[in-house]
Amino acid sequence: MRGFLERALDKAGYDVLAFSNGADAYERLKREPFTLLLTDIVMPRMDGIELARRAAEIDPDLKIMFITGFAAVVLNNESAAPKDARVLSKPFHLKDLVREVERLLAA
Numbered sequence: 001m002r003g004f005l006e007r008a009l010d011k012a013g014y015d016v017l018a019f020s021n022g023a024d025a026y027e028r029l030k031r032e033p034f035t036l037l038l039t040d041i042v043m044p045r046m047d048g049i050e051l052a053r054r055a056a057e058i059d060p061d062l063k064i065m066f067i068t069g070f071a072a073v074v075l076n077n078e079s080a081a082p083k084d085a086r087v088l089s090k091p092f093h094l095k096d097l098v099r100e101v102e103r104l105l106a107a
Contacts, residue, residue, distance in 0.1 A: 003018075004094065005018075005038070005067075005094070005097060008094040008098060009038075009097070009098065009101065012101075014101070017034075021044045021045040021046065022039070022044070022045055022048060022050065023045040024045075025037075025039070025046075025051055026051055026054055026055065029055050029058055029059075030058060033059060034055075034059070034062060035062070035063060036063045036065065037052060037055050037062055037064045038065045038067065038101070039065075039066060039067070040066070040067050040068065041067075042068070052064045052066070052085060056082040063104050063105060063107075064082050064084070064086070065085065065086045065087070065101065065104055066086070066087045066088070067088045067089075067092075067097075068087060068089060069090040086100065088100050
């Protein structure tokens with residue numbers, strides 16, 4: 001799925017770097033500024049909520065969007081997720097992803 005998302009966003013004109021786990025993404029976020037963090041909630045080595053929390057500490061202006069296959073997952077105060085993060089629930093069409101990314105970046 002990561003490859004489909006990467007290609008869809010690349011085709012829409014975005015520069016995309018993809019990582020297979022949260023820990024690798026976090027290491028890159030520490031070294032380089034990003035505009036948007038698009039992360040699954042369930043990932044190996046570091047889940048998406050922890051990744052987003054740490055990323056927001058590095059850059060409070062970073063836009064954050066979660067994707068999840070668990071519709072029941074709610075980001076609340078106890079989750080420690082950044083308060084302005086958006087959630088896109090699976091399944092979704094790639095056009096929906098691109099549209100939501102455009103909306104988030106325009107906000």
